[in-house]
Amino acid sequence: MEALAALGREFVCIEREISLMGHRTPLYEEHVKAGARIVDFGGWDMPLHYGSQIAEHHAVRRRAGIFDVSHMRAVEVRGADARAFLRHVLANDVDRLAVPGKALYGCLLNEQGGVLDDLITYFIAPDRFRLIVNAGPASGDIAWLRRHAEPFAVEITPRPDLAMLAVQGPQADEAASRVLDAVAFAALGRLKPFHATFAGDTFVARTGYTGERGFEMLVDAHEAVALWRRFVAHGVVPAGLGARDTLRLEAGMNLYGHEMDEHVSPLESGLAWTVSLATDREFIGRSALLRQRAQGLARRLTGLVLQGAGVVRAGQEVRGPFGVGTVTSGSFSPTLSRGIGLVRVPIAALDGEACELVGRSGQVLGARLVAPPFVRDGRALIDL
């Protein structure tokens, strides 16, 4: 087990940013007390698991789990030009947000069409939008937004005073009915998928990163511990970043730094649906994307499932009739009990095609391309 000395750091190395002294969320002490294994993620000291990542994964698929996602940063865009500014910097079109409370997923691109970050934009009011960005890229995002905000009447305001909790799983709402006050729970009950609302000072959203029903909440950082404890006291299982990763992978969702980064186009990352090229809206990266589309895309993102035993790892090579591809994220699916991954393959590769995964010691494992997601709402969506 020579590799073991490096293992504690392995998860860290997968991630992009390593700092000596990590940031801590308001729930850090709570995680430590619960016996969490703490790892660095995007510069933050975060819980990887509280004992068993797989048990936490199953708890979310079968009952309900709670995640501290306060490492994700809330950034507000306020001012008369808020909408015009976001139409300029985001690849998705915030004009799709007609009703306050509606959310939009999309990418922040550089001029070359590479992905600086993927984020959710919540429409709060015509002069106020709230963005949720990833931990690692956050400081770069804020600098980028401020730089491009100069010609616009907007202010870019990070909200480090907020903490974010995600409650996910088929019993998430049942737990909320016992934890939230009547007004907040009624507001949650009325929310459609990908919508959010304020209940008092609590911002509640029908969003998530697991493929299960549930919600996310942004609350005052000082209230986070009490709220977390109430959910846990009502049987909601604390779940770490390990389970979050296998859940999002089963749900076929991208992770920044794996499926996309500043050198990869959203069109080659399975995110064409988040890019709005329909109108003549000028946004950063648009001309690069139009050029790519005109020249023809070389690659696309899809899923892979192993035929037999084994685990899929990021960086492994995939070979098939289509040529050679690369695993961008891989793991073992606790729901399917199979190795699964997301892979970037030549554009002509067809889902359903048999292929081979090259294992860590060069051995070849039988596999098949499949269209993600693998699992949604507790059910397998692919044939094994």
Added chain:
Amino acid sequence: MSKVPGDLRYTKSHEWVRAAGLDLVVGITDHAQDLMGDMVFVELPKPGTELAVGKECAVVESVKAASDVYAPLAGQVVEVNEALAGAPETLNADPYGEGWLFKLRPRDPEAVHALLDAAAYESLLASEA
């Protein structure tokens, strides 16, 4: 704190060894399984395989990482723990008992005394912490 039973011998690469008649039972330590997290896949050597000391002879994979297991001593694999294939989580639950990996007939039975004793292995863990 990881468990380090006093009656076992250990390697620097986190395998343990227990004498069982002429043979030695080999597994990975509590520290190793704890660091790796939930085990999902175990690849064991074929019975009859001749191992040189330090040779890669098994693979354990958790949700987050894969790691080779090295032969603690030279010898022949005489039996493997077939039950692990269907229940790799046994490695997490009982690393020194039901989670054993394979039995080895050592070429030199005396060589086991050159491995780390529990106190030495505990010092190693303390120094890695």
